[in-house]
Amino acid sequence: MVIIVDAMGADNSPEAMVTASARAVKELGANIKIVGIEDEIKRVISEKNLSSDGIEIVSAPDVITMHDEPISVRKKTESSLSKALYMLKNGEGDALVSAGNSGALLVGATLIVRCVKGVRRAAMAPVMPVKGGVMMIVDSGANLDCKPEMLEQFAVMGSVYMKNIHGIASPRVGLANNGAEETKGTELYVETHKILKNNGKINFVGNVEGRGLPLGECDVAVTDGFTGNMILKTYEGAGKMFAEEIKNMFKKNIITKIGALFVMGGIKDLRKRMDYKEVGGAMLLGISKPVIKAHGSSDEKAFFCAIRQAVNLVRANVIPQIEEAMKKDTEEETNV
Amino acid sequence: MVIIVDAMGADNSPEAMVTASARAVKELGANIKIVGIEDEIKRVISEKNLSSDGIEIVSAPDVITMHDEPISVRKKTESSLSKALYMLKNGEGDALVSAGNSGALLVGATLIVRCVKGVRRAAMAPVMPVKGGVMMIVDSGANLDCKPEMLEQFAVMGSVYMKNIHGIASPRVGLANNGAEETKGTELYVETHKILKNNGKINFVGNVEGRGLPLGECDVAVTDGFTGNMILKTYEGAGKMFAEEIKNMFKKNIITKIGALFVMGGIKDLRKRMDYKEVGGAMLLGISKPVIKAHGSSDEKAFFCAIRQAVNLVRANVIPQIEEAMKKDTEEETNV
Numbered sequence: 108m109v110i111i112v113d114a115m116g117a118d119n120s121p122e123a124m125v126t127a128s129a130r131a132v133k134e135l136g137a138n139i140k141i142v143g144i145e146d147e148i149k150r151v152i153s154e155k156n157l158s159s160d161g162i163e164i165v166s167a168p169d170v171i172t173m174h175d176e177p178i179s180v181r182k183k184t185e186s187s188l189s190k191a192l193y194m195l196k197n198g199e200g201d202a203l204v205s206a207g208n209s210g211a212l213l214v215g216a217t218l219i220v221r222c223v224k225g226v227r228r229a230a231m232a233p234v235m236p237v238k239g240g241v242m243m244i245v246d247s248g249a250n251l252d253c254k255p256e257m258l259e260q261f262a263v264m265g266s267v268y269m270k271n272i273h274g275i276a277s278p279r280v281g282l283a284n285n286g287a288e289e290t291k292g293t294e295l296y297v298e299t300h301k302i303l304k305n306n307g308k309i310n311f312v313g314n315v316e317g318r319g320l321p322l323g324e325c326d327v328a329v330t331d332g333f334t335g336n337m338i339l340k341t342y343e344g345a346g347k348m349f350a351e352e353i354k355n356m357f358k359k360n361i362i363t364k365i366g367a368l369f370v371m372g373g374i375k376d377l378r379k380r381m382d383y384k385e386v387g388g389a390m391l392l393g394i395s396k397p398v399i400k401a402h403g404s405s406d407e408k409a410f411f412c413a414i415r416q417a418v419n420l421v422r423a424n425v426i427p428q429i430e431e432a433m434k435k436d437t438e439e440e441t442n443v
Numbered sequence: 444m445v446i447i448v449d450a451m452g453a454d455n456s457p458e459a460m461v462t463a464s465a466r467a468v469k470e471l472g473a474n475i476k477i478v479g480i481e482d483e484i485k486r487v488i489s490e491k492n493l494s495s496d497g498i499e500i501v502s503a504p505d506v507i508t509m510h511d512e513p514i515s516v517r518k519k520t521e522s523s524l525s526k527a528l529y530m531l532k533n534g535e536g537d538a539l540v541s542a543g544n545s546g547a548l549l550v551g552a553t554l555i556v557r558c559v560k561g562v563r564r565a566a567m568a569p570v571m572p573v574k575g576g577v578m579m580i581v582d583s584g585a586n587l588d589c590k591p592e593m594l595e596q597f598a599v600m601g602s603v604y605m606k607n608i609h610g611i612a613s614p615r616v617g618l619a620n621n622g623a624e625e626t627k628g629t630e631l632y633v634e635t636h637k638i639l640k641n642n643g644k645i646n647f648v649g650n651v652e653g654r655g656l657p658l659g660e661c662d663v664a665v666t667d668g669f670t671g672n673m674i675l676k677t678y679e680g681a682g683k684m685f686a687e688e689i690k691n692m693f694k695k696n697i698i699t700k701i702g703a704l705f706v707m708g709g710i711k712d713l714r715k716r717m718d719y720k721e722v723g724g725a726m727l728l729g730i731s732k733p734v735i736k737a738h739g740s741s742d743e744k745a746f747f748c749a750i751r752q753a754v755n756l757v758r759a760n761v762i763p764q765i766e767e768a769m770k771k772d773t774e775e776e777t778n779v
Contacts, residue, residue: 237684238684251629285676293587293669317675317676318677318679318680319680320677320680321684322680322683322684330673333621333628333632333670334670337666337670337673337677338653340652341653341654341656341674341678342677343654344653344655344657344658345657345681346685347654347657347658348658351574352717353689356709357706362705363705363709366704366706367705369698369699369701369703373693373695376692380688
């Protein structure tokens with residue numbers, strides 16, 4: 108298996124991407140094609156004394172930064188991201204992982220790699236730690252304006268992912284909404300509720316309020332990209348805020364510092380469980396090949412987990428299953 | 444000062460409302476007119492051995508439940524909520540507090556008490572504990588479909604509130620959005636950004652991402668009601684989830700239980716600070732008299748804090764100041 112890694116354009120580029128790639132070769136048995144500024148990649152390998160076994164460097168002199176327009180992926184053909192996308196399209200690797208410009212990755216994946224047949228729009232689908240497990244938010248920012256049919260596809264694709272990657276036999280699909288009753292929400296949500304209710308291929312558990320999301324009331328939270336982004340980021344911010352508050356609580360005085368020693372193990376466990384870096388990045392759900400968007404501020408660990416996620420996607424044959432689910436979808440629509 | 448209390452229609456009705464009212468008379472020096480089923484109110488007073496000094500019971504035999512349609516406030520004229528709203532309208536009290544049906548309260552307040560002149564739509568505006576202080580979310584669910592001009596009014600009214608009730612000289616107004624750049628968000632958000640930027644009456648700090656909300660990056664978070672509801676509830680759910688996780692961490696074994704003893708004080712402080720009950724309820728911002736929506740599951744403490752909030756609103760003359768701000772707004776618009 109070959110994972111294509113975009114080494115540039117992220118906060119910790121290319122250090123984190125190079126070190127994570129070396130670790131991935133060793134621990135996951137994957138080969139890596141790492142795309143970026145050759146000298147910089149080589150410098151990291153040499154400075155960190157890494158083995159370059161299983162790693163092929165693909166030179167790309169240009170970089171798409173966080174400030175570039177999404178469409179720059181079409182213009183900057185010598186950028187690492189653009190090159191990586193064409194490599195994926197041409198079958199020079201099985202999956203692509205990037206921590207760079209989200210908009211450019213999404214536009215590039217859609218225009219260059221293209222969507223699965225029948226998929227209206229690809230979605231950004233991160234998986235978050237919640238009470239009792241993990242939950243996928245789909246869409247978390249790729250599509251600000253959605254139609255009910257798009258949300259339906261998100262639900263179906265998200266179910267395929269959670270079943271295959273997280274081993275949930277019948278993923279509970281919830282429609283993120285401002286109330287439990289099926290008349291709740293904007294027109295988009297009222298219409299989507301009806302459609303999801305009548306979709307026999309998913310395990311629709313109805314509307315889930317914001318409160319129910321961190322509490323694990325569904326495995327796949329379906330939402331438009333604007334709302335999904337607010338949910339995801341508010342949740343991240345809340346986690347950071349609570350972690351700081353707890354740290355301050357323990358640092359207060361000598362007594363509380365002693366208390367901290369007694370629960371050190373528990374704190375570490377909790378931190379590990381709540382660490383979204385552990386889960387990996389956000390899959391671009393609906394693209395015809397596996398593409399993972401890692402967090403822009405990914406460190407080695409976060410990027411390694413994103414590569415691991417890509418490996419799992421390939422091993423579990425997730426894309427063919429999404430193709431299959433979408434095919435049925437289209438056929439059924441034709442039969443109506 | 445007279446606070447009108449709707450005793451019925453909430454999870455802990457009328458117990459919590461009656462006991463909180465008795466406490467409010469004693470601690471806040473306010474008189475209470477409590478509206479509801481007379482026998483039930485009298486039973487609580489007698490059972491709890493409360494003093495009825497300063498409390499006047501207003502009989503209302505009917506109840507609007509959580510399952511009634513909002514418009515039932517017009518039809519059920521003998522309900523506690525409907526009676527309470529007419530009392531407020533007729534000047535039989537200075538403010539109204541209810542933990543009942545949110546939709547009915549909003550519709551009733553709008554149709555019976557009416558909006559401040561110039562206000563397009565009233566908003567539900569809770570105040571949440573965040574890093575370093577508190578933050579108002581406006582709107583949190585009253586208006587699912589908004590126009591830029593509505594969000595602008597929310598920003599102005601929210602600023603008046605935070606200045607007068609929380610003593611923030613120049614409240615930082617943030618537009619909740621999926622990115623910092625002013626081109627981010629749906630059309631509503633792009634347009635609203637422009638308008639807020641040009642409004643000289645508020646301290647607009649630009650777009651604030653979900654992550655920045657719990658981290659205290661603004662004092663007033665402006666948003667449409669659907670998004671605001673998702674933010675508010677996700678944040679509440681995250682708080683509940685983290686609190687449970689920490690509790691489990693401490694309950695793990697004898698060692699961790701000992702640890703808990705050392706930080707007991709800190710945990711209590713943190714819980715108190717993060718307890719949204721302490722802050723009070725959500726003001727219906729834009730209604731021409733002070734109306735507070737307390738949480739449907741309010742216990743005595745939460746409802747007492749909501750009464751205290753109503754008292755503060757009256758004392759600080761918040762409504763006249765909102766009227767003033769809206770007057771200028773209308774005049775300016777006329778001058779254009």
